[in-house]
Amino acid sequence: MRIVASSFLLCLLGLTAEAATLQTPSLFRPAGSSLVCSAGNAGKKPLDVTVDFLSPGGAVVETKNLLGIQPGGSGAQDSTDGGAVTCRFRFKGSARNVRAAGCTLTGPSICSPVVDAR
Secondary structure (H helix, E strand, O other), rough: OHHHHHHHHHHHHHOOOOEEEEOOOOOOOOOOOOEEEEEEEEOOOEEEEEEEEEEEOOOOOEEEEEEEEEEOOEEEEEEEOOOOEEEEEEOOOOOOHHEEEEEEEEOEEEEEOOOOOE
16 A cells, blocks of 8 residues: 555656646737737746737637746737737746736837736
8 A cells, every 4th residue: 555655646746837827808909909918937947938819709819939938037929910819828837937918019119008917
């Protein structure tokens, strides 16, 4: 019985980090604007984030990656696909270590409103 319990414990300890997901609410997209999705690393290890741009119905319109975000660093991706209105962020580890948001870019350096992903 000890061998079975020990083996079970070792299996649990060997599991990879759980995947986490954060998502913004839908954003209004005027014609000619782009959806910007950004993520910051509040953890202690480099972070890879997959960004899904979603349609109003929740379908994936486009997927891009933010690779190797260093602790304290951030990255952003944008989509000019007119069907994208929501940012979904997928990554391994705890959501406590990621700060994510989305906004609508309507002109040079004008990205509003900024909404947090939860």
